[in-house]
Amino acid sequence: MILIKNGTVLTMAGRVIENGCVLVEDSKIKYVGEEKDFEGVSEIIDAEGGYIMPGMIDAHCHLGLWEDGVGFEGADGNEATDPITPHLRAIDGINPMDRTFKEAYENGITCVCTGPGSANVIAGSFAVIKTYGKRIDNMIIKNPAAIKVAFGENPKSTYHEKHEMPTTRMGIAALLRETLYKAQEYMNKKENAEEDDDKPDFDMKYESLIPVLKREIPLKVHAHRADDMFTAIRIAKEFNLDLTLDHCTEGHLIADELKEEGYPLIVGPSLSERSKVELRELTFETAGILSKKGIDIAIMTDHGVIPIQYLPLCAALAVKHGMDEMEALKAITINPAKILKIDDRVGSLEVGKDADIVVLDKFPLDVMAKTKYVLIDGKVVFRR
Structure with a gap:
């Protein structure tokens, strides 16, 4: 002992x-x-x-999927060859031997939710893992933890360069809806089949979405702009899905609406430049404004946008810009644990x-x- x-x-x-x-x-x-x-x-x-x-918890990052100082060989977070890839699994791309894991646990971040980036409309599954270990299979708390979907600039720009759909926000929403409808139809046929011959042919993409359709795991929504958040909510209601709204850069502009909707919010990364148009409202005030509405938020680094070890610094800067001190501490401990539904353990x-x-x-x-x-x-x- x-x-x-x-x-x-x-x-x-x-x-x-x-x-x-x-x-x-x-x-x-x-x-x-x-x-x-x-x-x-x-x-x-x-x-x-x-x-x-x-131990502190980062509810949204890409730890182990973009290795530190490696370049293309260590960049395993975006399979930017198909906008619909729900069957990708973070655990197959995470390298626990990357030195950023050591930087995480040495600075008190003991648990993270990590997964693919936001190039695709549906990117694949996130996993919740401990930050200490050599083999990912022995570090898992929850897998899959969520299916990542992305709205806005990232999938637009990725596929605009390829001259493929989606190049508009309408295209992003249409592809997501179409895939969810087909996955729902696949699931219903599979469950209602009386004999094996009646079952649909195996489809790994649709199989991966069944836990989402059954509300066993949420959609993890990359959305900065207010309109993208509302589109995500609209689609979630159409299919009766759980979701978390991640980034919420314009969340302070629609705080009352987000409070009324009641979806979990994961805010950040705020310690970064306004590198694209949809970040024009970026401010450290967002977390405090949402928290003061009575919303239990989490603060994230989006590592490697912000190095994972600066998670407590992000919380401290939120306090500097108006957030209550203990609420900021909750935003990197118990709140992310509740949002990720692992609060029975951490x-x-x-x-x-x-x-x-x-x-x-x-x-x-x-x-x-x-x-x-x-x-x-x-x-x-x-x-x-």
Whole structure:
């Protein structure tokens, strides 16, 4: 057993415990509370008056799919040869040996939702993984976690260059609808077939969309502009789908509407330039404006747009621009865990959850804060 003591425990479950401790047994949290002694402890970690918190979570990134400083050989995030590729799986492209995984966990990011980019209308499946390990199969928390779809500039520009559909927002919506209709028809025929001969021929693309149609996983929607978000919502309602709205760059302009709709929001990357037209409203105020409407948002890096280790910096800058401090901390811990539907395992320090724990010398959103220890699944993976 490992005892982490002598720190302020930010449980992210509604409690802040001064001079608290966390007890870890095997891979799980066994105790969280006021400091006390335990028998059978094999290692004591002294927080030295610092902070103890759950591992941070990035709800949208491309970690491991664009390898650091490699170029084309390490670029495995966009299969930009067909606008409809729901059958692609992130786990087949992620390289856990890329050094950015080490930069992630050494800076307290212990879990991410990572997957393909936004060149295609339907890009493939995302996976939720831990950031420590050598083999992706042993790092998975949830796979598939979502099917990525993209609206706006990225698929437009990708296929405009190829002189192929889609080159308009109408084309993007039409291709998505057409594919969902065909997948729905495929699923119904398959389920209603009384004999094997009546079943449709196997189609891997449509098979990949069945969990979406059954609301087992959401569509993960790349949308910056307000009109693209509304189109995504319109289509989701047509097919009775779950979705998350990722990026939400113009979310602050339609905050009341987004509050009313109630879909999960993942905001960012805000620490970047306005590199394209649909980013003209980019501001760090978005997260705070949406949060103050009572929406539980997540903040993301979109790594490698923003290096993964700057996730807490993004939250800190949201605070600088008006977001409540604890709400910003929730946006990189328990909120993404809830949005990704993995909060039974991670996102807060509670008994029975995975022992993904970070010890820091200062408050986590202090830009000078340094991680002293990082545990993933109860194992000390980093000590300064």
